[in-house]
Each structure stands twice: as C-alpha cells, then as structure tokens.
Amino acid sequence: MGAALMMMVVLAASPLDGARGAYQSGELSQARAELESLLYPLRLDGDALEAEAHLLLAATYHAQEELARAEDEVVRGLAVHGDPVLDPLLYPPDFLAFVERARAQHPTRIAELSAERHPRLLPPPTAIVDPLRKDEVPTPPALTRAWYLAPLGVGHFKHGRSRMGTVLAVTQGVGLAAAGVSLGTSLSLRGPDGRYSASDAGTARTLNVTYLVGAYAFAVAYAYGVLDGMVLTPAPSSAQMRLAVPQRK
Numbered sequence: 001m002g003a004a005l006m007m008m009v010v011l012a013a014s015p016l017d018g019a020r021g022a023y024q025s026g027e028l029s030q031a032r033a034e035l036e037s038l039l040y041p042l043r044l045d046g047d048a049l050e051a052e053a054h055l056l057l058a059a060t061y062h063a064q065e066e067l068a069r070a071e072d073e074v075v076r077g078l079a080v081h082g083d084p085v086l087d088p089l090l091y092p093p094d095f096l097a098f099v100e101r102a103r104a105q106h107p108t109r110i111a112e113l114s115a116e117r118h119p120r121l122l123p124p125p126t127a128i129v130d131p132l133r134k135d136e137v138p139t140p141p142a143l144t145r146a147w148y149l150a151p152l153g154v155g156h157f158k159h160g161r162s163r164m165g166t167v168l169a170v171t172q173g174v175g176l177a178a179a180g181v182s183l184g185t186s187l188s189l190r191g192p193d194g195r196y197s198a199s200d201a202g203t204a205r206t207l208n209v210t211y212l213v214g215a216y217a218f219a220v221a222y223a224y225g226v227l228d229g230m231v232l233t234p235a236p237s238s239a240q241m242r243l244a245v246p247q248r249k
Contacts, residue, residue, distance in 0.1 A: 015044060016053055023060055024090065032060045051081035059095050067098075074102040079113030148229025151222055155229050164228065171221040178214030182207045 014020075015038060022031035035057040037043070044050050054077030061070035077084065078099075086096055103110070148155035152172050156165030186207035189200045 014049070016049065016056065019053075019056060020090070023056060023063075028060050028063055032057065032064070035060065047080050051077045051084050053077075054080065055084060055086065055091075055099070058099075059091055062095050062098055070098065071102050071106075074099050075106050075109055076113060078103055078110045079117065082110070082114070145230055148226055151225075153225060156225065159229070159233075161233075164225075168221055168225045172218050172225075175214045175217030175219075175221060179211045179218060180214075182211035182214060186211065 016035075019031045019034040019038070022028075022034065035053055039050070039053050039057065042050065044053055054073045058070045058073035058077060061067070061073060086099065088096065145155070147158045153165030153168035156162070156168060186204050189197075189204050189207075191197060
C-alpha cells in the first residue's frame with residue numbers, strides 16, 4: 001500500500017516543481033537554469049506545462065531585471081496558451097501587471113507565434129470557376145440558316161419565328177400525313193397480281209390523286225419554308241442578336 005501511494009505521488013509530480021520551488025525560495029539562478037534546460041530544447045509534454053514554463057522563466061528574468069528577455073518569454077507563453085491562469089500567490093503583482101502590459105502591446109506577435117505552432121493543414125478553398133461578373137454576358141451560340149433546311153418549320157422555330165413555323169408545320173404535316181395514308185391504303189387494295197379489282201379501281205384512283213396532292217402540298221410548303229428562310233428573310237444584325245440575349249440581373 002505504501003509503495004503504491006509513493007508511485008502515485010511520483011507520477012503526480014510536475015517537472016516544473018523544482019524550478020517553481022527555486023523561484024519561490026529566491027534561488028533565481030537555479031530556477032533559470034532548470035527552466036532554460038526544459039524549454040531549449042523543449043522537453044515538456046503539453047501546452048499547459050510549456051506555457052507555465054515560459055511564464056515562470058519570464059518571472060525569473062523579471063526578478064533579475066532582464067525585462068526584454070522577460071517580455072519575450074511572456075509573449076511565447078501567451079502564444080502557447082492564450083489565457084493562462086497566473087497564481088497570485090506565486091507571482092508578485094508587478095509581474096502580473098507586466099504580463100497584461102505585454103499582452104496588450106504585442107497581440108500581433110502572439111498571434112504569429114500561435115499560428116506557427118498550429119499551421120493550417122489544408123489550403124483555403126478556391127473557386128474552381130471564376131465567378132461571372134455582372135457586366136459579363138455569355139455569348140450565345142450563333143444560329144445558322146442551315147436550320148431552315150429542316151422540315152416542319154423547325155428552322156423558323158429556332159430563329160424565333162413561331163407563327164410562320166406553325167403554318168409550315170401544319171401544312172407540311174397535313175400534306176405528309178395525307179400522302180402517307182393515301183399511299184398505304186392504295187397499296188393495300190392491290191391484289192396478288194399487283195392490279196386493282198374493278199370495284200376498287202375508282203377508290204384507288206382517288207387515293208392516288210390524294211397521295212399526289214398531299215405530296216405536292218408538302219413539297220411546295222417545304223420549298224417555300226427553305227426559300228423564306230434562306231433568301232427572303234434578311235440576316236439578323238449583331239445589335240439584334242445582343243437584344244435577343246437575356247441580360248443577367
């Protein structure tokens with residue numbers, strides 16, 4: 001039981017106990033030597049111990065009236081731990097005021113040292129695509145007149161001429177449908193020998209005429225649509241193309 005208690009006491013002991021005791025007893029040279037050996041190079045684990053060691057070394061320098069070195073150690077201690085708890089029973093009031101004065105005078109230096117201890121592991125996010133400025137308008141793809149070669153008024157719809165496109169679509173569609181239905185029905189009336197019977201001859205004649213009229217109507221409407229788009233309609237100017245593009249708000 002006694003051995004276990006002794007082990008707990010040893011484990012609970014702080015590596016700063018010797019330097020702290022030397023500082024309290026006024027043995028400043030011993031405290032200074034122990035603290036410098038612990039800090040340079042660093043042989044302490046944990047930010048709390050490191051910050052306390054810097055501040056205790058600063059207090060030792062302060063007591064020895066080495067104010068520049070004391071101020072540097074205060075800054076380093078605050079960079080390790082920004083809000084340390086200073087025991088008023090350990091540190092005199094003038095040193096506590098010295099710490100607060102160094103904190104107020106060197107915030108930038110403290111922040112820089114803290115950033116060096118905890119660098120960003122990832123770069124700041126960057127935009128994959130540059131944002132579009134308000135005054136930038138994407139250039140629309142140019143519409144060519146080749147669209148007018150498509151049947152059923154497709155070219156007119158593409159160029160924003162929906163009224164003419166509707167007329168052509170209806171005319172060509174009706175003609176094409178009439179021609180197709182008439183041709184199919186007429187072919188179905190033929191016999192095995194490829195001829196019409198006497199009773200179906202009149203109907204077939206009418207269907208053939210309907211087929212020709214429908215095909216002719218489709219061809220005329222298609223030709224007019226191509227002529228209207230390719231020849232009769234003037235090419236849109238660049239100003240009209242800009243006005244046709246919706247503006248970003």
